[in-house]
Amino acid sequence: MSRAELDAARIDGPELRASYQRCRALHERHGRTYFLATRLLPPARRPAIHALYGFARWADDIVDGESGARPGAERALAEVEDQLERGLRDGSGEHPVVAAVVDTARRYALDPELFRAFMASMRMDLTVTGYADFAALRRYMYGSAAVIGLMVLPVLGTAVPRERAAPHAAALGEAFQLTNFLRDVAEDLDRGRVYLPADMLAAHGVDRDRLLWCRARRQGDPAVRAALAEVVALNRSGYREAAPGVPMLAPASRPCVATAFTLYQGILDEIESADYDVWSARRAVPVGRRLRVALPAVARTVAARLTAPPLPAPTATD
Incomplete structure (x- = not known):
């Protein structure tokens, strides 16, 4: 299936195609919810x-070990940053993941x-282990999440001037990440970090x-449950801020983002249903609910492709 996507996107050359396939594998392995939603995009997009997600995941993995920043992570991250800067300047990348993301850029x-x-926020993870308030956390999330929304926006296309949709795309990136932080509180503690406002x-x-x-103890207490409930409410306000951006997208891209929008909020539903127990299990949307969300989105995708003009597949010379 990835060959059809690469053909539709007019990505040529065995090395570059292999680079994109590597990013796709990273996306499929680590980003199940958004990978499912991405299947609703036109194949050319x-x-x-995959390249943007794959790069973000690859950089994050360079930083993180099981108990915090990996040994040698600072040097490795500097090498990635150097490769990325040269790639963005020269139009090619040495590492396969860098090659794909530079081509996409x-x-x-x-x-x-x-x-x-983005790289500045990755560097923060080498030394910062907590955030005093939401303003401080948002400064981190701008580079780690909001810019991802802004990068993805030109790929999705818009039905309005892009600058109108941009704040909502950034807000959605932040909302997705805050949901991940809530779901992964226990895992992040194992790395010595707390991504919740102190x-x-x-x-x-x-x-x-x-x-x-x-x-x-793999269990919460009333005070912790109340604190997590407040952060969940803050997270839901972020989704409300992002929501007006979905109809601003190109029609062919709306089912993808609407599906991710619903499924990520479904993670919050699961956390609430478990009485904010993020300790005994990693909360996820059940497969049945994912299918109930995704199948109607498939129908909307088909309708959009029949009635809306197709999104063009940009080339490296555009």
Whole structure:
């Protein structure tokens, strides 16, 4: 199936095609919810999404080990950043993942500053282990999530001037990531990090030690549940901020984003249904619900492709 996507996107050359296929494999393995939604995009647009997700995941894996930043991560990340800068300047990449993302950046004229902001947030993960308040967390999420929404926006296409849709795309990137932070509280603690605003936790009498107590016992307590409920409410306000952007997208892309929008909020539903137990299991949307969301989206995708003008497949010379 990836061959058909590469053909539709007019991606030529065995090395470059292999680079995109590597990114697709990273996306399929690590981003199940969004990978499912990406299947609703026109085939010509999927490789670019795979490249952007694959690069972000690859860089994140360079930084993270099971107990925090990997040994040698600072040097490895500097090498990635150097390769990326040269690639964005020269139009090619040495590492396969860099080669694919650089090609995508050229095809869609992505602003290099977005990649620099992303790498800055990756560097923060080498030293920062907590965030005093939501403003501090948002500064991190701008580079780690909001810019991903801004990178993806030209790939999806818009039915309005792009600058109108951009704030909503950035908000959706942040909302997706905050959902991941809520789902992965326990896993992030194992790496020595807390991606929840410390002041919001403290308002309920919760600190890092209390979270570690919950992690050790694989269960929460009333104070922690109340704190997590407040962060979930904050997260839902982010989705409300992002929602007006979905109808601003090109019709062919709306079912994809609407599906991801629904499924990610479904993770919040699962956390709430479990009484904010993020300790004993990793909360995910059940397969049956995913199918109930995805199947109607397939019908909307077919309708959009029949009635809307097709999105063109950009080339590296565009």
